[in-house]
Amino acid sequence: MQTQTRKIKRIIKGIDSQDGAGVKLKRSIGQRQHLRIDPFLMLDMFSSDNPDDYIAGFPPHPHRGFETVTYMLNGSMLHRDHMGNEGLLNTGGVQWMTAGRGVIHEERPQQESGLMRGFQLWINLPASDKMKPAAYQNIEPEQIPVIQSDQATLRLVAGELEIGAKVYKGPVQGIVTQPVFIDISLKPHSQLVLPLAAALSGFIYLFEGEALLQDETLQTDAAVELDAGEQLSLATHAKSARMLLVAAKPLNEPIAQYGPFVMNNMEQIEQALRDYRDGVLAG
Structure with missing residues (x-):
């Protein structure tokens, strides 16, 4: 049977927004309730070299019922939470927090000038896991496997990736939605074919350069939802490109959301x- 290559299903363009104490960002997934990609609830990209856009950070706030993932492309941010965790998130690092029953945390920029750029992603939890104890992982840049070829560089944050006869594993494992999270850099005039399990739903977010997905042009600053298939075919022409590939197992459960709380019904x-x-809240 021929392997089906994924195409573009839907484009969710990022719009200007603010969160925390006035941090400016672009929100794609989650800007409206119908603009979700199960199990992904929200995706924000922040990028500015103007400290007025980020310096106030995200003061203490609660979460329940999902996971938050912060991936730093440039800059430095400090995480603290009610469990006593403290982690410095630097360029190339990841914070993976499972809010579960509840967590109260804050994120504070550790710079007064320069570029701060990165992503925050919200991933839903199934009903059976929404009230489990909170957990936190601070992943240093050097913990992330880097897979290089003549045409591409891949940083594998979460999940597994089989290339040739070798299987690579990201530092984030054991997550119920089986996420795949890859930072992909492509050189000019390059092609890349990657496996992606048919059971996973997902998206690509192109944030540098120009690229094609199965001969279709990818929009920048947009979450491009992937159609059905078992692999991806990416390509570049004269310009290089950098993008996130994120996928996970959909939950197909009802969602009730009020700000930082995501449950299955309004009673919860x-x-x-x-x-x-x-x-x-954090019990």
């Missing part, structure tokens, strides 16, 4: 609000 949302008000 109301309970989360009561727990936060009563100081027992």
